[in-house]
Amino acid sequence: DVKVTQSSRYLVKRTGEKVFLECVQDMDHENMFWYRQDPGLGLRLIYFSYDVKMKEKGDIPEGYSVSREKKERFSLILESASTNQTSMYLCASSLGGSGGAYEQYFGPGTRLTVT
Amino acid sequence: DQQVKQNSPSLSVQEGRISILNCDYTNSMFDYFLWYKKYPAEGPTFLISISSIKDKNEDGRFTVFLNKSAKHLSLHIVPSQPGDSAVYFCAATKGAQKLVFGQGTRLTINP
Numbered sequence: 001d002v003k004v005t006q007s008s009r010y011l012v013k014r015t016g017e018k019v020f021l022e023c024v025q026d027m028d029h030e031n032m033f034w035y036r037q038d039p040g041l042g043l044r045l046i047y048f049s050y051d052v053k054m055k056e057k058g059d060i061p062e063g064y065s066v067s068r069e070k071k072e073r074f075s076l077i078l079e080s081a082s083t084n085q086t087s088m089y090l091c092a093s094s095l096g097g098s099g100g101a102y103e104q105y106f107g108p109g110t111r112l113t114v115t
Numbered sequence: 116d117q118q119v120k121q122n123s124p125s126l127s128v129q130e131g132r133i134s135i136l137n138c139d140y141t142n143s144m145f146d147y148f149l150w151y152k153k154y155p156a157e158g159p160t161f162l163i164s165i166s167s168i169k170d171k172n173e174d175g176r177f178t179v180f181l182n183k184s185a186k187h188l189s190l191h192i193v194p195s196q197p198g199d200s201a202v203y204f205c206a207a208t209k210g211a212q213k214l215v216f217g218q219g220t221r222l223t224i225n226p
Contacts, residue, residue: 004158031212040124042204042218043159050212058213090158094212102147102208106158 003027004107006091012113019078021110023091030096032074033104034058034066036087043090049074050096081114088112118142119207121217129225134192136220138205141186145207149214150179150190153202162203163190195224 007022025032031050035043035058045058047066055066063085067075074093078085088111092104120139128134136150146167151159165172165179165188172179178191192199202221206214 009156033213035216040218042121043206043216045213048213092158096212102212102214103149103161103164104214105161106151108158109156111156 004091004093004105006089006107006110008110009108010111010113012115013078013081014115015082017078017081017114019081019112019114021076021078021089021091021112023074023076023107024072025074025093025105026072027093027095027105028071029093029105030071031094031104032068033092033094034064034074034076035090035092036060037090037109038087046076078112081112083114086112086114117218118145119205119215119217121203121205121220123220124218125221125223127223127225128195130197131194134190134195134199134222134224136190136192136203136205136222138188138190138217139186140188140207142207142209142215143183143186144209145215146210147208148179148181148188149206149208150177151204151206151216152199153204153219159204192222197224197226200224 033048034046049068091107094104149164150162153159202219205217
């Protein structure tokens with residue numbers, strides 16, 4: 001079974017703090033993704049990565065950055081947390097490659113509250 | 116612009132009956148579609164998918180139908196069970212590994 005783990009289930013941070021969210025997958029997947037989920041808006045892609053040290057902006061990258069130094073680990077960084085970044089953050093991975101395999105496997109999520 | 120839309124935020128169905136969840140898309144280049152199920156405080160789990168070269172895919176109680184001319188897909192669950200109560204997301208991709216998700220539909224199965 002694919003296992004995607006996220007460093008925290010719940011996190012409370014203050015406005016202006018730098019926040020690190022960590023994600024690790026154990027299935028040697030090429031692709032990794034960070035989403036946020038908000039009521040009525042579904043899952044929105046923040047950043048994704050097709051390979052180590054490679055990153056691409058998703059639909060809502062403003063206020064976020066990412067790091068992928070190792071294949072299994074993808075970190076999301078909130079440079080200066082703001083209250084509008086209060087959300088559920090979901091990490092996912094997928095096999096990648098030219099053969100399709102578009103299914104993404106998700107971690108349990110981190111509920112971040114910025115006060 | 117919302118390329119994948121789930122216009123029903125919620126749906127309530129009697130246990131044992133059929134649940135039909137709908138999804139519309141605008142981008143005709145999408146070539147693969149997926150459904151995910153999400154329980155509270157958990158990540159979404161993959162349910163079923165369909166390629167644009169097919170119009171139906173079945174897996175146990177779950178069937179996905181694709182109508183390309185209408186740019187519409189639906190997920191049928193029959194018979195519905197209490198454990199099916201969750202939020203369901205449809206997603207689409209155009210071969211680029213990146214998925215575009217709908218807003219989700221909350222399905223409640225009543226005993």
